[in-house]
């Protein structure tokens with residue numbers, strides 16, 4: 064069994080999925096965080112999407128028991144292709160998905176509030192290869208979310224190093 068990287072343990076710890084949560088993971092890669100999320104769910108469900116067929120195949124194999132139990136669905140999809148009817152989600156997680164900071168904000172940012180349930184939380188986390196990027200990432204992502212009426216908290220973790228943004232809809 065693969066070791067789960069510390070960034071994913073940290074990210075899922077921050078996400079803190081509750082047993083009944085409906086969770087969306089964007090850019091699930093080979094499904095390592097998905098395994099941690101499923102372990103926290105009882106009646107809750109996880110939809111995990113990735114635009115890479117190789118990643119989705121690996122995630123399905125790694126989490127075959129949870130897939131068979133109907134606890135998680137892995138879908139080959141871009142975030143921007145999701146339908147609000149796929150939700151709503153109590154928690155949305157993305158780890159090391161660069162679309163949120165590296166490109167100008169597009170359809171992804173517009174869709175997030177439509178996918179999130181009232182009171183839900185968005186968690187975006189990174190372990191950039193160049194730790195010097197952390198201030199830029201946090202500055203850009205928090206600025207974009209605040210401009211779009213989210214309440215945002217960001218944190219940088221010196222080990223790793225990792226950084227993360229937790230956001231809720233304002234109001």
Ligand SMILES: C[S@@+](CC[C@H](N)C(=O)[O-])C[C@H]1O[C@@H](n2cnc3c(N)ncnc32)[C@H](O)[C@@H]1O
Pocket residue numbers: 071089090091092093095112113114115118140141142143157158159160161162
């Ligand atoms: C660097 S990997 C991180 C994978 C996993 N979250 C982890 O931390 O191990 C980024 C993943 O996000 C996926 N991805 C990037 N942009 C995406 C998007 N807009 N929609 C869906 N998946 C995306 C990529 O295919 C890739 O599998």
